[in-house]
Amino acid sequence: MGFVPFTFIDLIDIILVAAIMYWIYRTTKGTNAPYIITGIIVIYLLWVVVKTLNMELLSSILGQFISVGVIALIIVFQPELRRFLQMIGMRQKGFNFITRIFSAGSNVPATNAAPIVCACTEMAETMTGALIVIGQQSDLRLITEGGIAVDARISTPLLKNLFFKNSPLHDGAVVIEGDRIVAAKCILPVTQSAVPKAYGTRHRAAIGMSEISDAIILVVSEETGGISIAHAGELRRDIAPEKLQQTLQRYLNINTRRRKDKEVAE
Structure with a gap:
């Protein structure tokens, strides 16, 4: 079996993933998020071990827990996700036309x-x-x-x-x-x-x-x-x-x- 070729795109992929992981670390530093993420990783690794050992009952229970993990993450990290999306929207000046559509018709007087x-x-x-x-x-x-x-x-x-x-x-x-x-x-x-x-x-x-x-x-x-x-x-x-x-x-x-x-x- 030959080795899978490592391309320039793979290098970019790894760099982007590393950058995202570092950004998540910087963003969540000082909050309870790292502990929650650690708990999720532990549960996932436990599920992999249980799956490997063919423990059907425990594997089924952990599998059900993991299957709703995305929804659980959205609920747990709702404030952080909202802040993240708002920050992205604030920085994308090229898409200000969307803000203009929703604010059309508003006539707020100037602030003294x-x-x-x-x-x-x-x-x-x-x-x-x-x-x-x-x-x-x-x-x-x-x-x-x-x-x-x-x-x-x-x-x-x-x-x-x-x-x-x-x-x-x-x-x-x-x-x-x-x-x-x-x-x-x-x-x-x-x-x-x-x-x-x-x-x-x-x-x-x-x-x-x-x-x-x-x-x-x-x-x-x-x-x-x-x-x-x-x-x-x-x-x-x-x-x-x-x-x-x-x-x-x-x-x-x-x-x-x-x-x-x-x-x-x-």
Whole structure:
């Protein structure tokens, strides 16, 4: 019997599989996923041994378990799979026409940055923690439905009151869409990426939210009073208050230009 020829395509196949396995390891590092995957591998190896030894009853039981393994994996890894697919969709700029189809007809007013900047600056001076999500084109209903509906026009006093330490709505994120504060006390997905240990829960949540949407997320640190902005999976920390208006407006202008380009294309 001769050896099976090893081709260049086989080499590419091995490299791609190795890259995927490494990506899965990096993505699931620090979660319970590696333990679950290890358990699945152990069960599969046990099934192979049982099958080899012709243990019909045990082989049948394990075979039934493995046959529904794909469905079980989808259920167990549902949050990770959703985050993974969202991240892929966010990065495929060539397929933005799909997003345009589903967002057609939506006419959201532009967000006024001034009251948001003023509120963040004043909260930074008093060391009041804050987490503000400024929605763009991504649908944030899954986030807002988990919070408390507000539906009020953006204003500096309202934002400060929402994040006041004794306020029942201060814990969580405020979501802004257009010129309205849509909801408060919203729970954001925390990033699974490797970030510095100095990052607190708000900063991790801001990065996580920016990884799955095109939203702009503002963070005011309760410990240092520093102001940060997260967008497209990146966090810009310790923005000087005098430069906050300019920085935030630049992010908003980028998304405004994209909306105008979409309207022209339509």
